[in-house]
Amino acid sequence: MREAVDDFADHLARVRNRSAHTVRAYVTDLVSLLDHAVRMGCADLSELDLTALRSWLAKQRTMGAARTSLARRAASARAFSAWAHRAGLLPTDVAAALASPRAHRELPTVLRADQAAALMDAPRRAEERAPGDADSGPNEAAGTDSGRQPRTPPDSGTGHTPDGGAEHASDGPAVEEAVLLRDRLLLELLYGTGVRVSEACGLDLTDVDHARRVVRVLGKGGRERAVPYGVPAQRALDGWLGRGRPALAGPGSGSALLLGARGGRLNPTTARRIVAGYAEAAGLPRTTPHGLRHSAATHLLEGGADLRAVQELLGHSSLASTQIYTHVSVERLRTAYRQAHPRA
Incomplete structure (x- = not known):
């Protein structure tokens, strides 16, 4: 299993071009998962199944892991499972059906x-x-x-x-x-x-x-x-x-x-x-x-900048990552309304 972990880390760094921080996080999650699988009786990587994956996430939840952490760990498991299946280490992509909690996304705190x-x-x-x-x-x-x-x-x-x-x-x-x-x-x-x-x-x-x-x-x-x-x-x-x-x-x-x-x-x-x-x-x-x-992003949008332009400036690969700042602007407007309008 150790060799599989090393090969997966090399795949993330060289093929997927992930940062050292991301590789480290994925490997940490994977080591935790495989350790849990071994404790459940999986003697070989090919014996890893969906039950072991769900049990691992459930244990993380009982230990107090946040929803965002659970979502990331589930993503790590899915990435590893898909890679291991393509590499012939797993007979099927066992994590393809693994669900993860939707992370609650808090609005970022911004300066005026x-x-x-x-x-x-x-x-x-x-x-x-x-x-x-x-x-x-x-x-x-x-x-x-x-x-x-x-x-x-x-x-x-x-x-x-x-x-x-x-x-x-x-x-x-x-x-x-x-x-x-x-x-x-x-x-x-x-x-x-x-x-x-x-x-x-x-x-x-x-x-x-x-x-x-x-x-x-x-x-x-x-x-x-x-x-x-x-x-x-x-x-x-x-x-x-x-x-x-x-x-x-x-x-x-x-x-x-x-x-x-x-x-x-x-x-x-x-x-x-x-x-x-x-x-x-x-x-x-x-x-x-x-x-x-x-x-910076919030002030750009409040000043009338186009959402796509802000996405380009910030370097977001997905527009969904940028849209959080529109919610920040609306919430600030709502707060100002509540504080200032006599009929709020």
């Missing part, structure tokens, strides 16, 4: 337009308040107990930083300015284009078309798309490339657009911490890079 503007302005406010003291040390949470703006930005490069670097500690104010410029660009890209955090961190210098104000993004499944960005993002980009990136760049920078404190490519985990830190410092609700993506 004024809240998004406040978040975009947070690095500039941090720059105005920064004392320029290289010994002040970074505030990794990007906030203080009093809720005021931090003295130094997240991942400031002074002392211990979220991505583990202290190479530029002696540079002091120059590095602090560079990180603030980097943070400003990161926020503008995430909100201004709606790209995923992994896509933003994966951008190279050559992916930016300055003349047309477009970035070339490599999304899920290796699908490439061109996403426009606005004037504020262009200003942030000019500042970062002119004064910020040269202060952080080192031998390991390569062609990466966004850099961490050690000069390497900015890590998505650090990017998430940066976004959360500035949101907290600005007194905003808990915000993530994906929350900025949700906000």
